[in-house]
Amino acid sequence: MMLAAKKGQATVLRILVIAVLLLVVLSIMIIFFTGKFRLFSKGLVSCEARGGVCKEKPCSEYGMATIKNSDCPKITNETRPYCCIPVE
Known part of the structure; x- marks a missing residue:
């Protein structure tokens, strides 16, 4: 009886971990495909x-x-306008 209860708890915990990981992956995919990564890379794209x-x-x-x-x-x-950089 006790073994069945522990097995059930492990299954619930495993499902919870998988659900959290899927939400993280889904969030990253939504950010990527909607073009919101530009907010994070704005400084990398700026001319200055x-x-x-x-x-x-x-x-x-x-x-x-x-x-x-x-x-x-x-x-x-x-x-x-053009973003110009010196040629070395």
């Missing part, structure tokens, strides 16, 4: 964090390289 400067003209005119997907603010509705 990469050692760059936002410019209005293409970086090649300044003898610099271009970084794509930076956070430089738009100048007009159509024009997005």
Whole structure:
């Protein structure tokens, strides 16, 4: 009788641990697929964090390289400035 009770408790504990792990994995997947990871990597994408400067003209005119997907603010509705970094 006592062995059956312990076995039942172990089963409930195992189910609880699996449910918690599934919730953690599901939460990470939701964050990933909704694009919310950008909140955590915002500093990695910023132009200044990469050692760059936002410019209005293409970086090649300044003898610099271009970084794509930076956070430089738009100048007009159509024009997005360039994030330029020095070429070493």
